[in-house]
Structure formats: C-alpha cells, structure tokens
Amino acid sequence: MKGTPPVKRALFEEDHEQFRELATEFNTREVSGKYAQWEKDHQIPREVWQSAGENGLLGLAVPEEFGGMGIDDYRFRVVLDEEFVRAGHLAVALAFHLHDDLVLPYLLAYGSDELKAKWLPRMVDGSTITSCAFTEPGAGSDLRAVRTKAVRDGEDWLLSGQKTFIGNGAFGDAAVVLARTDAESGRATESSFSLFMVERSEGYTNGNPFDKMGLRASDTAELFFDEVRVSDADRIGEVGQGLRYVKEQLPQARLAIAVAAAAIGTASFDQALEHAKNRSTFGQALTQYQNTRFELANLKTESHVTQTFVDQAVLAFNNGELDAHEAAEVKLWASESAKELSDKALQIHGGYGYIMEYPIAQSFTAARLLTIFGGTSEIMRETIGRAL
Template identity: 85%
Template sequence: MKRALFEEDHEQFRELAVEFNARQIAGKYAQWEKEHQIPRDVWQSAGENGLLGLAVPEEFGGMGIDDYRFRVVLDEEFVRSGHLAVALALHLHDDLVLPYLLAYGSQDLKQRWLPRFVDGSTVTSCAFTEPGAGSDLRGVRTKAVRDGDDWLLSGQKTFIGNGAYGDAAVVLARTDGQTARAGEDAFTLFMVERSEGYSNGQPFDKMGLRASDTAELFFDEVRVSDADRIGEVGQGLAYIKEQLPQARLAIAVAASAICTAAFDQALAHAGERSAFGQALTEFQNTRFELADLKTEAHVTQSFVDRAVLAFNEGELDAQEAAEVKLWASESAKKLTDKALQIHGGYGYIMEYPIAQSFTASRLLTIFGGTSEIMRETIGRAL
C-alpha cells in the first residue's frame, strides 16, 4: 500500500537526512553511547544542513517550515539508521522548547534566541519535571522571585534531556510567592541560560538512548532578566497545555518509526538465520509473528500519519494527541519485544539494533506524560 503522507519535497529532504546520518553519525554512535554525549560539532553540522529549528521564521535565520511532515522524515531516518538518541535530542530542542518561544516569546526574545536554535550554537532542554513532581506539574516547587527588573530562580529539576551538556533551558517556575498547592495561575515560563548558580548533576546511567544525556539541574538564585520571561506571568501551565499536542505527537512519530524499524530488523534477521536446518522464515510461527508485526506497525503508522495531517491543519487537540501518543508508544513497546524474541539471544546484545530499539521504546510510555496520564486525559473527555 502506497503511503500518501509525503510529497516530492519531503523525499528530497529525506535524501539530506540520509546523507547526514551516513556522514556525521555512522561509525561514531557507539562511542557516543559510552560517553553519554552527542558532540557539539554534530549540533553545529545539523544547523548548517538545515535540520534544526525548521519552524523558525526566515527573519530569524530559519526556513519557516510549518509542515510537520518534514519532522517525520527526520525521525524515520534517524531511527532507521539506529541513531535513536540523536532523534530524541533534536526533539527536545525543536518540539519541547522551540514552540514556546515561537508562540509566546516577545520580538526581542525571539531575536536573541531563535538564530541560536537554527545554527546549533545553543543546545536547549525542557526543565519542567522535578523529583516530587513528574507528570503533576502543579506540584512544581522551583520558584522565581522578583528582584527589581530581574527574577531570582531557585529549585531543582530532574530527568532533563540535554541537561548535562545543554546551554539553556525553558524552565517552569512558581511565581505566586505561595507554598501551598498551586493554582492554575501560579507558574511562569523562563528561558534560562547557564550562568552563576545554574549547574547540573552527572548524566544518569540510562538503560537506553544513552547518547542523549539526561541529568538533574540545580538553580541557586540564578538571576534571570525579565526579558527572558516567556509570555505572561502566571500563564505557564496554560501555555504547556496549549503545546501538549505537538509534544505528544513528536513522541508518537518516534514510536511509529521504531515500530517500523522493529519489523524491518526482525524480518532481516529471520531471513538470515536458520534453525534445525531451515531458515527461520520457513517456520509458520515465525511467519505469523512477522505478519502481526507488519500489520501492527502499519496500523500505528496510519494512525500517526493521520494525526500529523490533523496537526498541520491545526485540528489536533490534547485528547486526540493523548490517544495517538498512548497507542503508538504502547505499540512500540510491544512490537520491539516481539521482534527481539525473533532475534533470540542476539536480541539481548546491545550492538544489535533491535536491542537499542527495545530499550528506547521503554521510555516512550513514560516520557511526555505516562500512559496512565494519557488514559486519564482520554477518560475525562468521554
């Protein structure tokens, strides 16, 4: 069945993504996994090749591409190449930070930050979650207190992608001066650059996506200019809710790409390996498992493709985004498990792509809101 999502421009962009993976990442990725770090020159090269900040308007150095299908192409090629952590790192930059600057940033804020998003000179992270507040952002305790024309930011964040080696973060902080459980208007977003008082812990030793660093962030009375406030005071949670569809669609797109890759990896392995004197594909059970993998990967891809088109039209709401994120992430977890089983003992070896897909997929039912939160979101709207 021919896939109708893409047009000629997208396929030309795919050639660029394929070439970038082959030239800049292939043969180096395993070392990055050991070091828990994507080298800075990779970010700069991604910027030079037009792979960062696709939605940034031309006046700020970008291409002003508001067609999310180009982001889908990037994900598919990074995942197909086995460079899943790079896909995640770019997602954090482009899908979890950039939208806030584009939608709510002042003209001055955009002028100062957006060119740095595009050229790869600044790596950013999204600092919302805290040790005592994961998906429950109303439990955030990081605070920002007025000090003249500035703010003093204090608190701790955890599970922050790009946190250890990033240059700046969009930070959710409480600005109502209270300590009781917060209301909807108690939080504000800030774009915070590394400076005195802004530090990080060592990168976490994760089970997967190890090249993409994840760490704790600490803020000890960090001075933040009011010019780096994103939008209005007290509107932080409202802004986050408005941007949830893109954040969750991004995860669904990655999950769908992993589903397809898992099938491809299982099919290739089954065709190459034999047992009891015959190829694995000659066993009916293997063929049935592969048939299920192909069908479920196709169903997931079709669902995600429809959501991408809805997002392009401005019609993907929070509930529908929760549905597609729930389905795609749970499917990725299930399909990579089945594909790993087909690999047998080889599937347990990290140098095999299916092992990396398996460990990467386990994050997707947690990241961006757990599956339980997705179900609650969907259930409340029934």
C-alpha cells in the same frame, strides 16, 4: 539505508523526499560509525549540533527573519525523526526532538520579538543546545507540584529549585524552565506558574548524565538552580500563564513521541525480518517456521495500522485540528505499540536481541521510554477518559 522502505503512505510529497535524502546523507556522513562511541560517552558532540544547523536540520519552524526557514509543515520534522530512527541513531532523534518539538514551540508561540531575536538564530545554527525542564523529583505526572520558584528582584528574577530527568541537561546551554511565580501564596493554582528561558550562568549547575538503559548518547541529567539571575526579557509570555502554555503545546509534544514510536515499531519489524531471513536453526531459516511468519505478519500489520493512525494525526496537526485529547490517543497507541512490537521483534532475535550492539536491543530500550516520558500511558488514559 537500513531497513525496508516504510509502508506505502500518502503523507509525503516530492519536497519531503528530497529532505529525506538530506537527512540520510547527514546520518551517513556525521553519525554512522561514531554513534557507538557517543553511546559510551553519554554525549552527542557539539560539532554535530553545529553541522545539523549548517545543514538546515534544526529549528525548522523558525521564521526567516530569525534565521530559520519558516517550515510550518510538520511532515519535515517527521522525515527527520524517521531517518534518525531508521539509521539506528535513536538518541540523536531524542536530542533534536527536545530542541525542536519541546523548547521551540514555546518561544515561537509566546516569546517577545526581543526574546526570539536573542534565542532563535542560536537554536537554528546549533550553537545553543536547549532543554525543556519541567519535571522535578516531586513533580512528574503532576506538574502542579512543581516547587522551583522564580522571585522578583528588581528588573530580574531569581530562580531556585531542582529539576530531574532533563534531556540535553548535562551539556545543554539553556533551558525552558517551568517555575512558580507565586510561591509565597501557599497552594498552587492554575495561574501559579510561568515559563522562563534560562541560560547557563552562575548558580545553574547539573548532575552527571544518568546511566539510562537506552538512548544513552542523549544526556539526561538533574539541573540545580541556586538563585540564578534571569532577566525579565527572558520570561516567555505572561506571568502566571505557564501551565496554560504547557497545555496548549501538548498536541505537538505528544504527536512527536507518536511519530518516533511509529518509526521504532517499523524499524523493529525490519530488524526482525532481516534476522529471521538470515538465521537458521535445525537446518532451516527462521522464516520457514510458521510461528515466525505469523509473528512477522502481526508485526507488519500492527506497524502499518499504527503508521496510518500517526500519519492521520500529522495531517490533522498540520491543519491545526489535533487537540490534546486526540494527541493523547495517538501517543498512547503508538508508544504502547512500539513497546509491544520491539519486544516481539526482540524475541525473534533469540539471544542476539539481548546484546546492545544489535539494533533491536536499541529499539527495545528506546521504545520502553515512550510510554513514560512526555506523559505516561496512565496519564494519557486519564486524559482521554475524562473527556468522554
């Protein structure tokens, strides 16, 4: 296992540590040694999803009646995320995060039994890879500007529009799509949007994966919908409630990013410490310089503070007590912290830090996304500030 053990934490129990071993074995067996090629291909092979499914690593929260294990303790998702980050397989963490933290909660919370029976078993066994398609070229921070529309056509809907920056978008099989269902009525209101589970079919196409600066093995692409026929049975929840559902699920979406951010901050410290111990200049190890020791001390302390804050939020979430504003605080703090820590840890690496095969370069580029996606830091500050 790479890196030092995380700081002492009261968060986990025996079951979580056993699950950690499973996640570590999966990383070693299925990902290590292959990941660099996936980064070049911009793709995580489908077999890996299926193997993750067989090993019980997908759809953790899915109830047993729909093929899952019904794990509603979020600490298991935390363990999984941490192990992917610790092993340096950051893009796998992102790809599975989209499937489990962004798509799944909508199906579980608002899907009909018919919808759940159709989609959940396929998500659990990894045979269906899913995306969460909200962002559009003209609507990122401001989801009310979404223009993709779904229009009634008999018993079905016809979906048309364009999405961008969609994770698992190039190789995924289905997406939760936020669309306007009152496009004829001019200006959008709170009740103008609905959510649909849209399967790849005629009229559903994608662009090539974007050439991202980091997390390259996870495919991120544009999606195009040209009168895609969507059954009304694939509508998620009530017509007109899409934006409300998105707001209700913000705590998990934000917390998940904070969890990954804390793990990246800790990994950055580990990577800097290892490099500083092994690298000599002017005849002595970098750790002999007071400046390096002070920098490492700062990294260690800040990653500890961040981890403590995130762990507290995980427990609050488990108790149903993490609201969207508190989740914004923890997402803001942890993602900004990961950005800063990975930057400082990279500096300790000198020129090696700029080379992508060094884990710190991967941590740095991954951390850079976290203050942007899932709501930017500015939007987090707006959210927190408005609630004061």
